[in-house]
Amino acid sequence: DAKTTQPPSMDCAEGRAANLPCNHSTISGNEYVYWYRQIHSQGPQYIIHGLKNNETNEMASLIITEDRKSSTLILPHATLRDTAVYYCIVRAMNTGFQKLVFGTGTRLLVSP
Amino acid sequence: EAQVTQNPRYLITVTGKKLTVTCSQNMNHEYMSWYRQDPGLGLRQIYYSMNVEVTDKGDVPEGYKVSRKEKRNFPLILESPSPNQTSLYFCASSQPGTISGAEAFFGQGTRLTVV
Numbered sequence: 001d002a003k004t005t006q007p008p009s010m011d012c013a014e015g016r017a018a019n020l021p022c023n024h025s026t027i028s029g030n031e032y033v034y035w036y037r038q039i040h041s042q043g044p045q046y047i048i049h050g051l052k053n054n055e056t057n058e059m060a061s062l063i064i065t066e067d068r069k070s071s072t073l074i075l076p077h078a079t080l081r082d083t084a085v086y087y088c089i090v091r092a093m094n095t096g097f098q099k100l101v102f103g104t105g106t107r108l109l110v111s112p
Numbered sequence: 113e114a115q116v117t118q119n120p121r122y123l124i125t126v127t128g129k130k131l132t133v134t135c136s137q138n139m140n141h142e143y144m145s146w147y148r149q150d151p152g153l154g155l156r157q158i159y160y161s162m163n164v165e166v167t168d169k170g171d172v173p174e175g176y177k178v179s180r181k182e183k184r185n186f187p188l189i190l191e192s193p194s195p196n197q198t199s200l201y202f203c204a205s206s207q208p209g210t211i212s213g214a215e216a217f218f219g220q221g222t223r224l225t226v227v
């Protein structure tokens with residue numbers, strides 16, 4: 001699986017958009033970008049994933065650059081409950097077993 | 113509601129006393145895994161199972177056992193716990209072979225302390 005690089009921490013004001021970047025310059029053609037988050041020692045929670053097109057769901061938007069070497073997770077209106085560690089993971093679909101390799105992630109602090 | 117249930121949520125035990133952490137999922141998923149999370153080391157996979165009676169070691173299997181006799185259950189067994197197994201444990205399940213296989217569901221965690 002390709003390695004990812006994320007900033008260790010970010011701050012965001014409540015109600016503003018939180019834009020979390022991720023670099024994955026060694027991503028290969030069959031690898032997807034996934035985002036998970038972990039709220040204070042709870043189990044990680046799936047947010048979104050994508051291959052090359054931008055994706056949006058009820059939680060967030062995922063913007064992937066055209067060369068696929070980086071992506072941005074956007075929380076459009078951050079709330080205090082979005083304070084968490086966000087993990088960007090790159091891996092191939094349908095690999096032999098379901099193992100997620102979590103890096104150190106970005107600790108997002110949403111403040112009032 | 114789709115969920116992965118772990119029990120217990122908190123456990124303090126003594127060195128050498130066998131214990132089992134249970135994990136159950138209600139989504140008929142084929143894949144199940146156990147992870148441990150330690151400060152500065154992130155989440156590391158202990159064991160995984162691709163289906164009933166099919167299990168294999170992850171990155172840190174020493175000191176742990178698992179079994180998969182039924183699709184929904186994947187217990188983690190510590191035959192002789194030691195203090196270095198003090199950690200936060202997570203069970204996860206997912207379904208391979210589909211787009212939705214990207215979504216791994218995690219339990220709420222079991223915080224284990226071995227004294």
